[in-house]
Amino acid sequence: EQEVAQEAEAIDQEKEQANNVDIASFLMAKGEKLKRSGQEYSWESPFGKISIRGNQWYSQYERIGGGATKFVQKFYGMNYPDAIRALLGSGVGTEVLPKAKKEEKEIKIPEKNNDMKRVYAYLLGERCINREILNEFVKRGLIYEDKRYHNVVFVGKDKEGTIKHIQKRS
Numbered sequence: 001e002q003e004v005a006q007e008a009e010a011i012d013q014e015k016e017q018a019n020n021v022d023i024a025s026f027l028m029a030k031g032e033k034l035k036r037s038g039q040e041y042s043w044e045s046p047f048g049k050i051s052i053r054g055n056q057w058y059s060q061y062e063r064i065g066g067g068a069t070k071f072v073q074k075f076y077g078m079n080y081p082d083a084i085r086a087l088l089g090s091g092v093g094t095e096v097l098p099k100a101k102k103e104e105k106e107i108k109i110p111e112k113n114n115d116m117k118r119v120y121a122y123l124l125g126e127r128c129i130n131r132e133i134l135n136e137f138v139k140r141g142l143i144y145e146d147k148r149y150h151n152v153v154f155v156g157k158d159k160e161g162t163i164k165h166i167q168k169r170s
Helices: 002-019 023-029 068-076 080-091 117-126 131-139
Strands: 035-037 040-045 048-053 056-059 064-066 143-145 152-157 163-169
Touching: 002 068, 002 080, 023 048, 023 068, 064 068, 068 080, 117 131, 117 143, 117 152, 131 143
Parallel strands: none
Antiparallel strands: 035 040, 040 048, 048 056, 056 064, 143 152, 152 163
């Protein structure tokens, strides 16, 4: 199972890498002529003028656009797997670098107030939240009142119950 998951992740990374290829660089490597205009390039394709910025394109005549993969599919007549291969070159199926893990930020958890009068008044009165639903969220520790500013604190937890997100509303 782990090998299958790793393979699926590698495929997803290849798709993402292909869709992030700079289209202008791709076209220039193919010998196509582009005209630069500010931060964009324009390309006279058989379908009309195409605007290109980074990995995005737009056809003014057809009023369509998208990412690099869709570009190669449309203008080079390739199916999806061939478009991925064309964008990534010979590096497809070889080594895929793992995504850099995001550095986890320390979550500062506001101190809880002794009561929740203001939270209940706001959520029941102003937001018309059902009392039973609100009670359940409070019981699970997903909503409480901040002691210092009396904000409503919404808590996001993962499956293990670890706090991953805090959002305050005054």
